[in-house]
Amino acid sequence: MGVDIPAQPSGDGVHKHVLFFQDLKLSISEWVPFGQNAISTFNDSIDSMKGVKSSLLTGIVDEEPDSSKFEIMPMFTRVNLKDFDQYNWVKFKASIEYPEEVDQIEEIATHVDKAGFVNYNLTIEEVDGRTSKFSLDKTSYILADLIEDTSGMIEALLTQFQRRSLRSVYGPTPFRPKFTVATTSALLPEQPQAEGYHDREDQENEINQIVSVAYDFFDLPPTEKVILGTHGIIFITSRPEHFSELLNFYSFVRSLQIFQSIFFARLRQMWDMVKDVRKSILHLKKEEDLVRMEQELSELSSNIVLIEELSSMMAVSSSEMKRIWSANSGSLDMDNKRLADRFGIDREILIIGEKIKDMTGVAGGLVDEIGGLRDMVQTLAEKRMREVSKLMADNVQQGSEAQLAMAANVKASRYSGAALKILSAISAGFLGMKISDLVMKGLDEWNESDGGPNWDLGDKGFYGGYIQVIVGFTLWILMTILFFHLIKVSSAKMKEEKLAKDYVLNLRIPIDVRSTPERIKAYLADKNVTYHNVEITGHRVSWYHKQEKGDDKVFYTVTLCFDAKDGHLFYIHANTEDKKGDAFFTTEWVQSELLTSGLITKAQDEHIRARMGLPAGGGEW
Amino acid sequence: MDITEISDDSKRLLILIDHFSEPAHTREEREIWIKKIPLAALINRGVRKGTFKDYDTAPTLVDYKGTTRFANISKEGEDDVADMREMGLVERLKLATSHHIYVSAYRITPAGKDTVDDFEKKHHAAISNMLACKACGGEVDIEARDDAPYLICKECGADEKVDIFDIDEVPYVSRPNFTEIWLPLD
Structure with missing residues (x-):
């Protein structure tokens, strides 16, 4: 059982301190995809060959390489080069630097090599005001801090490809699991053998805070004790340098294993995604x-x-x-x-x-x-x-046939119109002649009757004489004019009736305005979309709409065409078969809806109206 | 460990597990298990409220909703759960997530339920008090939301975040330490 140190209240909870490191060196390792090229690039980026000792680096990518200025939050990784080999490895001191920080929080000895072994090493000199006997409990908080900071620090030194590779395995997290070696001259209170710490109680619980799950407690005579865990080692020795090469190499082995296990989980996850797509x-x-x-x-x-x-x-x-x-x-x-x-x-x-x-x-x-x-x-x-192409070809063919038939009808209709006019002229002539016959015969009868004037009109009388020719011709002209007029009036009336019966409004309002994908999404959220098609030109979405007009409602089919990626609105199409939905009324409500939903601004509303040749402001048509 | 040796904290932990899990009695019934992170969040709350006297928490890497994060986990709590599994009071189920990470879920056993019934009332009261809604005092349930687990009151609907991912800062001073490393060859 551990030394009897009472639990110390801390902040909003209670922290127990059972075991203590007499002194402490921490080594944290991870595997990062490097290779010779990446080491070479890294050496270039910190100007190793030019003898430059100190560099500032960032993981932020310049998204506008053509611009002359660059704005960035002032958080960088400072690298102080210690030693390097151009193609194989680099050793440097690294720290995260903020402009307002007077004291550096931590400076870490870092080793990076082409095999992908990245090691961060530091000696802890003071914890919470104490210069020795650091509690394992507090050390676990320091480790959490270091694991996060070292991830951010090394990311600033990586190429875009390396960052993407890490993200594809770990996801967007700064908390990448790493392998830790905590080296101390004594783990207090001391146990004669490493197995003494294996109590399945308080001591082991604290050890697990450092190494995750401790599974091997063994001695290395004459003086060393080792506690081996799934994510770390506690190595108790008075001669740490004697074992450092082997411990670092073992850290390399274990860090690659940690990466492998997460990598394999990611592979299985991708298999599942592929299965879903299939x-x-x-x-x-x-x-x-x-x-x-x-x-x-x-x-x-x-x-x-x-x-x-x-x-x-x-x-x-x-x-x-x-x-x-x-x-x-x-x-x-x-x-x-x-x-x-x-x-x-x-x-x-x-x-x-x-x-x-x-x-x-x-x-x-x-x-x-x-x-x-x-x-x-x-x-x-x-x-x-292919199906779409075939459908289009069929439509085009049918359309052509329909056009031909329509042209023939129009031609026939024109011929029949002309024939009707000739026929009506002939009929008017016949009718005029017949009427003049009757009138002339009537006049002759009236002249020769007992009460008549009994004019002497020669052999012909009224009928068959020159008077009949004049009167008959005049009547013919008048009747033809009357007939033409009647035909014109009746056909105009028929046309009007037909138009009223077959009313269809196809109104296309050219918007051509850049909004945002979010606003379009919000606008469409309350529409009961019945059709959504993704085409090369963008998204086409249709829905039914009821618009009140006085006591009535006008039914429309509305179609909006837009680019979902950049939020560009191309046009809106409103169709109705209700003659109450005229173009002015329709444009008015569509524009005001777009305006209210924030898809277009007042200025854009006026611009669209102007393009359509409509008065600005609407309402007063 | 023998049942008679169960510590007060273990008793409270078993009551807590009993509160959020239920074994099936027939084949047709469905069982309720509590997952490790929500349980750890509840223990964390218990530590902070003083319900668990001898537990503390330490940052541990966990997978929460597919993302690796540090969480304040009580190793003592984990250890006591392991002891109670050995005693047959708690069952653990290992299951793979859609992210192919293995997670644990816990459920009280019928023997565990009988044992819980025998615990002193003060332990039941301590857990009830720990789980009481801050607003109305009603009973709470736990829900894993995107940012953290939350306690949701079953009666008034009030929610309370469990700060399992807020890791304390410990001030320290260090110096870089270059050690010998075998270097790769040409």
């Missing part, structure tokens, strides 16, 4: 699903490129690991050799290599699967395209 392809329902699937597959493809690259970098790292081990393991002294045997380094290196082979196989299978699915989606898209 299922969706086999049960394809809507055309837009095809677009979504293409996007998903494209994203998966871009991730799998990174995964494949990481796989091969791990394989290179594993080979490097073997080479380093072969070159150095033979010269280990007896103490280090016993420690290496206890760690089972030979076996671990072998297993790392085997696991990478497995992962490469799984990643390769994933690449093939994604390729196969892309082909399937491509085939479906082509099939859909």
